[in-house]
Amino acid sequence: MSGCIDDKRAQEPNLEESSEKINISTEEKGSSYITTRDGIPLRYVIYGHGSPVVFVLGYGMTIDEWPHQMISNLARNHTVIVYNHRGISGVNNPEVPFTIPQGAMDLHDVITQFAASGELCRDSNDGLNSDKSVVLEMGNCSDLPVDIVGYSMGGMVALEYAKTYPDSVKHLVLISTDCGGTEKVPAKDWVIEEMSRTYNTPKENLERAGRILLTEEFRTNNPDPFTWFVDYGEVADPGAVQEQYESFISWKGVYADLPTIRNRTLVITGDQDIVIPPENGVIIADAIPNATLIIRQGQGHGMIFVEPVEIAGIIGEFLNN
Template identity: 30%
Template sequence: MDPPLAVELVDIQMIPAGDIKIAYKEVGTGDPLLLIMGWDGTMDLWDPQMVNTLATHYRVIIFDNRGMGGSTATEENFTIELFADDTANFMDALDLEHTHILGWSMGTQIALELALDHPEKVDKLILYSANCGGDEGIFPDPEVTDKFRNISGTPEERAQRAFEVLLPEQWLAERPNPGAYFPNVTETSPQEHIDAQWYAMVNWNGSYRRLPQITQDTILITGTEDIVFQPRNSFKIAEQIPDAWLVQFRGGGHGLMFQYPERFSSIVLYFLKHSSTTCS
């Protein structure tokens, strides 16, 4: 069987979903695996090596959240619950009764809300650099937040700040050209939507007390050097979800999929193959 077309070469499609239109790509065949992007991200930020590896085994679907990249928005205030409903509507538009879910960063909050509000739609749950929100969620230190949200300076200066937030200091010190590890991101998003996403994330009441209700097989993947959503967030969630798996990448940052795309992909594939149950 021929390998799937590389995700970088796949055209963006648009589909109505609820009260918006969602921009998306899909690559590969097999059981569906839906990837939910985090704050300030568009679908072209997913590591292409990782996506293409997963697509050799699954139908991988990536998309832009409401108001980001090519997806539209309405005047409705952004909330994590709204993003989860958008995801459910998107699945309905694609005629997906249920799918595996992989969320990153804020995308894990959406994934958790989706699993709690629409449990019949979620098969297995992969939470990469997770945060349960609310009082129990551990958010970045103020200096990290300031660096993350700072939009001043040249594109090169903004990129350098992003590297410093996403990647560990020691890892960066050993690699003079960290941009070579990142995809070519061409999509853009309105600043007011980026800000609205941030407030949706920090104002979410969270899922901590509801986590024991999650019955899907779940894996938490975190980096020991993540300064955005510290590993303690994943520990807390893993303790609350019955029989959850937990994997730490030694030396991994918030952007560990860019550091270790092969290892990251292999762990996701192993979990999807060997964890016990699948929704039917």
């Protein structure tokens, strides 16, 4: 769930223009669009150089809300690709709404198109702050499979993806997520109600996000809501956010398929997570044969915002090993 609020309105991308940019290299601080099979532009940014890792957003988030410290630390040794879910930038297909399985299909479009363009293969010696990416000869770089990191709802999409496209996944990192269906441990009713509620001001939205994502101890030690989520930019389209909410509420889940996931998997959860209780991490880690579980003490659902460097270190160590 997004906690970062800004009063700027997102610019609607040009569909024709976006399709022309699919195979064009992206500068470190720039962004462009990749187009899904049904013509929806997904905004993306690529950071760093090295083996590819694709980040999958949580509920209500945009790519600007990934903690910069987490992304920049991982981009020292990896090509980090972040992208928006469909509809987030205000362009959607009314006949193809966002669902968790559809999110997995969109992720497949992202990965396969980047693999075809060569963007997944970037010179690890070229440096994080290079002005342009260096595309290697495809024979010198293993562009597939890729590492995937999914946060919250993004973890659900990542699980659906690993079930559907297992051969294109190398490592799977699941942060604060559940397996869906009747097997998941649900949040309390008041938390679900808060997640679906609409507020009118940035401060109200921030305070709501704080109540859900951050621990009471953290909020007490950091009483100014405007210091809780320091990375922001594009604002998610409200209609897209509503579709996302409905998607994970109705998702049938993948519990029965978890034992078939053979990819090395890292499950990270916070012991004070009230959005997706930590028991869900235990369920996933117990069911996936090659899974490692890490429970962060004193952390809630928003731990990536509270300790981005520490989380990046845990992910980096797992991927590098």
